[in-house]
Amino acid sequence: MQAHRQTQPNNELTFKRAANSTLVVRLAGDWHLRHGLPSSDLVAKQLDTDPRPAKLTFDAADLRDWDSGLLTFLIGVSELCHKRKLPADWSPLPEGVRSLIQLAEAVPEKTGARAEVSHTSFIEELGHEAISYAKGLDDFLRFVGEVAISFARLAVGKARFRRVDLMIVIQDCGASAFGIVTLVTFLVGIILAFEGAVQLQQFGASIFVADLVGISMTRDMGAMMTAIIMAGRTGAAFAAQLGSMKVTQEIDALTTMGVSPLEFLVLPRVLALFLMIPLLCIYADCLGVAGGAFVSATMLHIPLGMYLRETKAAVTLTDIFGGVFKAAVYGIIIAVAGCLRGFQCGNSSSAVGDAATEAVVTGIVYVIVACGIFAFIFNVLGI
Incomplete structure (x- = not known):
């Protein structure tokens, strides 16, 4: 031995x-x-x-x-x-x-339960990330197509969802969001006006702060800031709600009953955000202009009437409707991103939080990409 x-x-x-x-x-x-x-x-x-x-x-x-x-x-x-x-x-x-x-x-060990040390090179990791993002974009576009089909069924009166659910989501996306939209967009207007005033005062052109704030808010900033707020607030909520329903197998129950989860759950949310974000965008534009007027009155001593007349002369209906159109598109992007991440949620409680995080990231990234595309298109069209 x-x-x-x-x-x-x-x-x-x-x-x-x-x-x-x-x-x-x-x-x-x-x-x-x-x-x-x-x-x-x-x-x-x-x-x-x-x-x-x-x-x-x-x-x-x-x-x-x-x-x-x-x-x-x-x-x-x-x-x-x-x-x-x-x-x-x-x-x-x-x-x-x-x-x-x-x-x-x-009890057998689940596949992937153990963290494995990666020995791949930087180039391989970069390739894997690129493929992952491409697949994510493919999934997003497929989901957009399915939502478009649901809207077509809604147009012919065949979509199945509860109207009361639509009203509840509209209230959550609209009236309930006024507070945070008011605070953020008013402060954005103040910041734009203050930064512009510091430079324009050097040339004796302080009155053009009204042009800067009015055009910036109506063309881009109002729609973008509203979209970012709603992505963090409502897009994450959509992902968490649908993710929880998937964990509790409520989505599977709808499918078993012959009800399309896409029509019953996704359609009201996309429709509500599509309708409410343009209204919030107009409200955000007004609050941004109000923030600029506050800075002009307190820092530059420009009368309110003069500031509003300059804003009216600088801002056109094309600027306003262009911003509202962008906001409507951003609303669809945010709603689709939130619902998609909710449907892709895993079957654990931690997966719900991950889905909400991914919904916010996806929504904000796609909104900024869409903003860049709109800027290019509007410049080409001379708008």
């Missing part, structure tokens, strides 16, 4: 070779995570040492206190035995340890 010893401050791991080619793993002392535990790789070395053992057993006579660290070690030993098709005798271990090991072996 040969013995090999591996000790830690509070535990001891010893290997013995019995005459019948059995490897005896002796466990002694206190096996606690806080004290540091031996690795199962030590057992692997003994299993691969010639002559290789025909069986593995344990000696736990001197084993005292233990916690999950011992179980982790033993499960690692169990995996080594399974890989080598080596029989193991667990009977010498305490009854509680044996029961927990049997439970761990009875």
Whole structure:
């Protein structure tokens, strides 16, 4: 019989070779995570040492206190035995340890449950991310197509959803969002006016602050700031709501009953945001102009009437309707992104939070991309 010893401050791991080619793993002392535990790789070395053992057993006579660290070690030993098709005798271990090991072996480990260290190069990771973004865009466009089909069914009166749900979402997307839209857009108007005033005062052209704020808010900033607010507020809410319904299998229940989840759940949300964001955009434009007027009156001492007349002369209906049109498109993007991430949500509670985060990121990124595309198109058309 040969013995090999591996000790830690509070535990001891010893290997013995019995005459019948059995490897005896002796466990002694206190096996606690806080004290540091031996690795199962030590057992692997003994299993691969010639002559290789025909069986593995344990000696736990001197084993005292233990916690999950011992179980982790033993499960690692169990995996080594399974890989080598080596029989193991667990009977010498305490009854509680044996029961927990049997439970761990009875429930198979989920694929991907363990974090794996990536050894890919930067170029490979960049390629994987590019493919991932391309696939995400493909999924988004497919979902947009399905939503368009639902709108076509709505146009011919065949879409199935509850009108009361539409009214509830409209209230949530509209009246309930007035507070945050008021605060943010008023402050944006103040910031634009202040930054412009600092520069324009040098040339004695302070009155043109009204032009700067009015055109900026109506053409782009009003629609974009409203969209970003709604992406963080409403888009995340859509993803969380639909994600929770997927976790609780309510979406599956609708499908089982023959009701299209896309029409029943997604259509009211997209329609509500499509209708309400243009109204919020107009409201945001007014608040932005009010913020500019506040700075002009307090810092530049420009009378309110003069400021409003300059704003009226600078801002055209094309600017206003262009911003409203952008806001309507942004509303569709935000609603589709939120609902898509909700439908893609996993089946755990943490996945709901991840879906909400992804909805906000996707909505804001696509809104900014759409804003850039609109800027190019409007410039080409001379609008």
